Amino acid sequence: MIAAPSGRAAISAAVYDRAAPWLATAGAGDVLAGFITGLLARGLEPFSAASAAAWLHVEAARSFGPGLIAEDLPEQLTAVLRSLT
DSSP states (O other), rough: OOEEEEOEEEOOOOOGGGGGGGGGGGHHHHHHHHHHHHHHHHHHHHHHHHHHHHHHHHHHHHHHHHHHHHHEEEHHHHHHHHTTT
16 A cells, blocks of 8 residues: 555555565565665655555566565566566
8 A cells, every 4th residue: 555645545466466475574675665765866756656666576576586585676676677678
């Protein structure tokens, strides 16, 4: 759930074939916070930064696969972004 003070909200649901249960690991939330902060630093508004970071977080985890540790997530961003082209 991503929510703004204005009442704007979004649900970032990674279920079924989009799920990445291996994100339930120590430090994964800290990495998500870092993704959000990095996008804010690039000029995205907070709601967009949180939404994009949530998507990137799951895609990075899916790119790595089971067995990841939190520090593996940022290393997957290049592969995730390249897959968009």
